[in-house]
């Protein structure tokens with residue numbers, strides 16, 4: 112990354128601005144009380160805190176079980192980590208960063224961007240690290256939340272915001288014998304640079320978005336690499352380029368230019384998302400065109416027709432997170448890299464035995480096996496609302512749902528950012544920003560009426576659920592062929608309940624338009 116040249120660049124590069132945040136201690140009896148407790152110090156939690164600050168709330172705590180801020184971008188440090196959405200789009204619209212080193216920035220740049228934003232918007236001082244939330248319970252008499260931490264401490268808050276993210280519970284595969292493996296084991300979300308890889312026999316399990324990034328990097332260093340694929344992933348070409356210092360200077364001096372670039376990257380992403388995925392029934396040809404780009408990339412990268420066939424997905428583009436890479440396919444043509452497709456029978460102390468009975472000796476096992484999006488993550492901690500309603504239990508008994516992807520009936524003064532039907536697709540920042548607008552409207556009304564509580568009505572929630580599920584009928588998830596995709600986009604009941612199937616523009620506009628009577632404010 113080039114040397115900082117301006118005060119703003121210095122701030123982004125992490126040399127300026129001490130952490131801010133105005134932490135006043137308010138006690139209610141023996142319990143520390145806050146205007147709001149936010150769980151999660153990633154981009155969702157930072158965005159929520161910025162919104163609360165804008166509305167005048169200063170007595171805020173952001174709790175995170177990790178030892179620093181940034182969420183995904185603090186936790187993930189595997190080799191090859193970059194964003195897979197152009198950085199111009201993968202950032203807050205209100206805080207464009209002219210200093211990305213490439214169109215697809217590296218993971219460490221995202222982490223620094225998180226630090227920069229937290230400092231600039233004065234929310235770092237709210238953060239408490241190494242703090243795990245076990246549960247939260249609404250107290251109807253006191254009309255606030257009691258939050259219990261893993262160490263037994265309790266705190267209370269008028270508002271509770273769960274910003275725990277979708278991809279934060281690493282998934283360890285339940286493969287026979289895995290515990291008996293005597294070599295080194297690395298999950299990509301718990302990377303350890305102290306484990307040597309150079310020249311060693313390495314096996315990667317999994318071929319999702321993470322594997323697509325890590326496999327080409329590992330291939331550069333290891334002695335041999337065996338990649339165990341269960342389901343092939345869609346890979347499209349990556350149109351990436353360096354943003355040299357003079358381009359960064361230009362963006363810093365002429366922000367309109369950067370906004371124009373963002374407009375272009377947003378437009379491409381939006382068009383692909385809306386037409387190829389949300390409106391699949393009508394625009395199937397756009398989806399097929401994306402598939403064709405993947406086919407052409409395989410053809411250009413790999414001569415061996417059998418290998419190409421093994422890497423070809425059999426489900427429609429978009430059923431699971433598609434990836435981009437110019438190096439992933441070519442990596443399998445290297446003599447020391449093998450794609451294993453027979454399936455894993457068991458793992459032994461010194462290697463992996465596949466279903467054909469073939470054993471590969473392995474020194475290091477890399478688990479690129481992703482995250483548990485549903486079972487332990489929806490919600491990420493126990494949340495008990497009004498009338499003892501348990502959020503996780505209620506979702507499982509009644510289907511995953513949330514009004515506008517952020518509120519749930521019977522859970523007063525609660526916003527859930529990693530909610531069912533919340534993700535507007537692609538850049539997570541789009542989701543966070545429409546949710547910030549939603550919070551602004553609801554909390555603005557609470558302030559306007561000098562009220563203490565808000566709660567979405569059952570009727571509004573059902574209406575939204577009806578609309579979102581009906582809209583999804585046209586999506587690739589239901590109108591296309593997702594059989595065999597094994598996608599985390601589908602919940603435990605087989606419903607595609609992660610996404611809000613609209614354009615970003617429409618998601619943002621809806622937050623200005625929903626009827627405030629959809630909430631009981633008192």
Ligand code: NAP
Pocket residue numbers: 192193194195196278284285286316317318319320321322324339340341342432455479480481482596597599
């Ligand atoms: P993932 O997409 O869930 O992929 C996990 C992989 O592990 C899949 O190939 C899966 O196979 C395989 N797997 C899991 N359990 C297995 C088992 N028991 N036996 C064999 N294979 C097994 O996880 P991910 O690659 O970590 O990506 C998760 C998400 O993180 C992505 O969808 C994306 O949203 C995000 N991500 C973003 C970036 C970025 O922006 N830079 C980078 C990486 C990831 P099956 O498909 O057969 O289940």
